Amino acid sequence: IVTKDDVEKSLKAKWQYVKDKEQLLKDLRSQIEETGQRLSVRQGERDYWLEYKNVGSKTQANKIMNLEKDIKEVKDDLHRATEYYRNALKSVKEENDRLLERHMKLSKEQAPENAVRYLDKNSRREIEENEWLKEEVKIYQKEVSDLKASIQLLEEENIGLVTKLIDSKLQNLRV
Numbered sequence: 032i033v034t035k036d037d038v039e040k041s042l043k044a045k046w047q048y049v050k051d052k053e054q055l056l057k058d059l060r061s062q063i064e065e066t067g068q069r070l071s072v073r074q075g076e077r078d079y080w081l082e083y084k085n086v087g088s089k090t091q092a093n094k095i096m097n098l099e100k101d102i103k104e105v106k107d108d109l110h111r112a113t114e115y116y117r118n119a120l121k122s123v124k125e126e127n128d129r130l131l132e133r134h135m136k137l138s139k140e141q142a143p144e145n146a147v148r149y150l151d152k153n154s155r156r157e158i159e160e161n162e163w164l165k166e167e168v169k170i171y172q173k174e175v176s177d178l179k180a181s182i183q184l185l186e187e188e189n190i191g192l193v194t195k196l197i198d199s200k201l202q203n204l205r206v
Contacts, residue, residue, distance in 0.1 A: 073102045
């Protein structure tokens, strides 16, 4: 039996886990923003060097190509990091949903037990009697169902016998 303290401890642990994951996501967003700023700086450099290249400087062509490679790498890194963090966020949300659902299910299961504990003796006895009556109703319903099935069989048998009787009387009348 899980106690209220266990449930509260479990909730606190889960909430702490969620807070930790949210902090991680916050840090990751900050890193993504920094990477975006670096990308912006690199693009500015690339634009500058492209303009310089168009003026006719061939000596800086390698540097421009390297910067373009760097920009492509930064973009690829940003894309991979974004995908990774998106997937991490999705899995954290799914885990949180699963934990919350499990906790809600556990709370729903424990709610009647907790409610019964705080009731007086008469109310508890009424609940126990109600449970007993529910069981008795199930038993009687099964008996009624069995009797209905037996009646159905007997009626079918009677109909068959009456049909045979009528057929035999009709044959006796023909003879």
